[in-house]
Amino acid sequence: MNKILSNVVIHKDYSKDIVRVLRSSKSDELIRRKLSKYHENDIADAIKLLDKDTRIRLYKILGVDWTAEIFSYLEDTPEYIEEFMTELSVDEAADVLEKMDADDAVDILDNVSEEERQALLEQIPDGGAITENPQNAIAADNKTKNDGNISLLTEEEQSALQGQDDELKKNEEILNLKMQHSLKLKQEIGSFVDENPQIAAKLIQNWLLTGGGNDGRNRGK
Numbered sequence: 001m002n003k004i005l006s007n008v009v010i011h012k013d014y015s016k017d018i019v020r021v022l023r024s025s026k027s028d029e030l031i032r033r034k035l036s037k038y039h040e041n042d043i044a045d046a047i048k049l050l051d052k053d054t055r056i057r058l059y060k061i062l063g064v065d066w067t068a069e070i071f072s073y074l075e076d077t078p079e080y081i082e083e084f085m086t087e088l089s090v091d092e093a094a095d096v097l098e099k100m101d102a103d104d105a106v107d108i109l110d111n112v113s114e115e116e117r118q119a120l121l122e123q124i125p126d127g128g129a130i131t132e133n134p135q136n137a138i139a140a141d142n143k144t145k146n147d148g149n150i151s152l153l154t155e156e157e158q159s160a161l162q163g164q165d166d167e168l169k170k171n172e173e174i175l176n177l178k179m180q181h182s183l184k185l186k187q188e189i190g191s192f193v194d195e196n197p198q199i200a201a202k203l204i205q206n207w208l209l210t211g212g213g214n215d216g217r218n219r220g221k
Contacts, residue, residue: 014038018046022054028061035061044073048080056087064092068099071108081111085120094123 021034035043047055047070059067074081085093085108097105097120109117193200 013045014042015046015049018043019049022046022050022058028057032061040066040070041073044070047084048077052087055084059088059092064095065099068096071096072100072104075104075107078107078111081108082113082116085112086116090119090123094120098124 018035018038021031024031026034047058050058062070071081071084074084088096097108100108109120112120
């Protein structure tokens with residue numbers, strides 16, 4: 001019995017602890033510090049237990065970036081998304097969406113009313129691209145992140161990385177060229193055999209007798 005229980009992973013529910021923190025009379029700065037100890041997924045669970053006024057206070061405590069991160073964990077509970085988004089002003093909600101990954105932003109927009117969606121998209125630069133072609137929006141979002149990671153490298157590291165890319169491209173070109181030559185040679189040999197079967201058979205016979213490697217020479221001895 002104990003062995004079975006030892007293999008069970010129990011995830012503690014922190015949402016009620018977070019709710020108590022938010023309903024306390026502590027300052028916003030102290031609440032923010034306490035919330036930093038919890039995972040965004042736990043805070044997202046706690047938001048569902050709060051009243052509207054407490055949630056609005058929470059959004060101000062969290063700020064745009066942190067709110068965006070927490071809202072990304074609401075995709076499994078779409079019934080809350082529209083309610084929470086409308087508690088923010090259109091400008092605030094649009095700022096939150098801009099900070100989210102493209103795929104998370106698409107999930108949010110899919111769960112609000114058409115009127116709300118249009119109002120938000122009007123506030124987001126190139127917002128129409130998110131709903132018209134979400135895959136391209138996600139790809140562009142990933143590219144932006146990759147470009148940001150590259151910009152963190154020193155000039156020397158970027159130069160070395162570029163040199164590796166150039167060398168890789170050069171090796172790929174050489175390999176492709178060799179494969180093309182090999183394929184062309186095989187095609188020419190095949191055509192020769194098809195057009196001159198007797199000559200080809202004679203050449204193969206001679207090669208086996210005289211030039212077929214050490215085995216042929218050893219047999220000759």
